[in-house]
Amino acid sequence: MPRTDKSLTIHSDTATYSDVYTPELSFARLYTNDTIEISVICEGTGVHQISNRIIPCKEGDAFVVQANVHHGYFCSERGESLTVRRLTFSLDDWFSGEAVSPDSTRFCFGVFNEEAASSYAMLNSQTKKEIHALCDAIEREVDEKKSEWQECTKAHLTLLLVSLARYVNRAIKNVPVFPPKDWETMSGVLRIISERFGDSTLTLEDLSAALFVSRSHLSRLFGKLTGYSFSEYLKNVRLGSACELLRETELRVEEIVERCGLRDLPSFYKNFHAYANMTPSQYRNKYNSHTKQKNEKGEKIMIILSEISENLQKGKAKIVKEMVEAAIAEGCEPEAILNEGLLSGMNVIGEKFKNGEVYVPEVLVAARAMNMGVGVLKPHLVASGVKATGKVCIGTVQGDLHDIGKNLVKLMMEGKGLEVVDLGTDVAPETFVETAINEGCQVICCSALLTTTMDVMASVVKAAEAAGIRDKVKIMIGGAPISQDFCDKIGADCYTVDAASAADAAVEFCK
Secondary structure (H helix, E strand, C coil): CCEEEHHHCEEEEEEEECCECCCCCHHHHCECCCCEEEEEEEECEEEEEECCEEEEEECCEEEEECCCCCEEEEECCCCCCEEEEEEEECHHHHCCHHHHCCCCCCHHHHCCCCCCCEEEEECCHHHHHHHHHHHHHHHHHHHHCCCCHHHHHHHHHHHHHHHHHHHEEEECCCCCCCCHHHHHHHHHHHHHHHHHCCCCCCCHHHHHHHHCCCHHHHHHHHHHHHCCCHHHHHHHHHHHHHHHHHHHCCCCHHHHHHHCCCCCHHHHHHHHHHHHCCCHHHHHHHHCCCCHHHHHHHHHHHHHHHHHHHHHHCCCHHHHHHHHHHHHHCCCCHHHHHHHHHHHHHHHHHHHHHCCCCCHHHHHHHHHHHHHHHHHHHHHHHHHCCCCCCEEEEEEECCCCCCHHHHHHHHHHHCCCCEEEECCCCECHHHHHHHHHHHCCCEEEEECCCHHHHHHHHHHHHHHHHCCCCCCCEEEEECCCCCHHHHHHHCCCEECCCHHHHHHHHHHHCC
């Protein structure tokens, strides 16, 4: 049970920590005291994080942390725990003179050397007994409050600090000590992020407005205290939360993406793989307690999905079709087959095409393989309610019959999970606009190869304005004679130099 005397600011307890240390999430779980804290590791191994500094710790390690310094304890692995005995007190309440003067070498009886924010001691078995005996004595005095208990407590506390100072074998350097106001600001920031990370519209401007500080100051403070930019930290908090939901729930991936404030499935799969070095399905199969018994089946499905991706990249349409059928037979979710098999492979082809590693023929055969797989998968996607990440209409403008470039862009967009309405060639401006309205498209894509048809693109922009949808639909243009200057001149939203970049831009517009 905690021992506390409010009038003299002294408190002791024993805490058990089971949260696993992760670089992206742990800072949000740190705490700060307005008093000095002495901690002794009683059992287990783990990590003591002090600001953005990480110190491994184990039984017998002791730490003394100055006031207003963010710190916390974590386990190294899931299923483990770390037991820590803590004693917090105010120097001003118990001591005077050099012991409470930060610029004195006798500050806190020499526990803190080299102006460190924290000190560390490795205790041997005999020293551990001495330190625990002193902590026990302090707890008894605070509990029983016998005659002269305050003087006895002060004597035990002095001896405890002096004993620890003798065994401090290294100062923990490079741990910044910030003004209490900055810690207070960051505590507010972390609290808001913890409460609102599921809001996909959350920005640094929102935080600065809520806390009445400038955006630039908050940005600098954030990087200084966490080691991350705001956007990096928020993304990692969201992905960490997604990991937790994958481990602890049976929620579908779409629901997890929405709950965590992540914008769309394709970018989630890409960012999750970079974060966890595995796909969401692989992560769930490995860590979710509800699915551990299905690991053998899950591993088989992962192999099938990997083979779908690899064979799609090689353009082996027949094998892709057979593997999609096999994945369905194994009970794999249609969404996972689409995202982790077909779209995963097509994304690789798209990146290689953008980097000049493959060319149009390779893209075309890969797209044919993907279409074969999607043909098998489509009824199952409809039945399970999986929707495309966006809808686009595309065509070659009126007066132009060339369609190779247009078809390539269409393939790349479908490879990103977009639904594409192909209007073909020689498409009138009004047709683009009517299709966008009737089909609910978020993007209109116009292609042209002939310089004589370029101005039709300007007519598409004007037609969208006349129909009152210009603020609702993005207009993308492309083709050999098109340039960024021309795009700016006619008021279109986007010009890209190649099909892969066009697909990436369309995905962003559909978010």
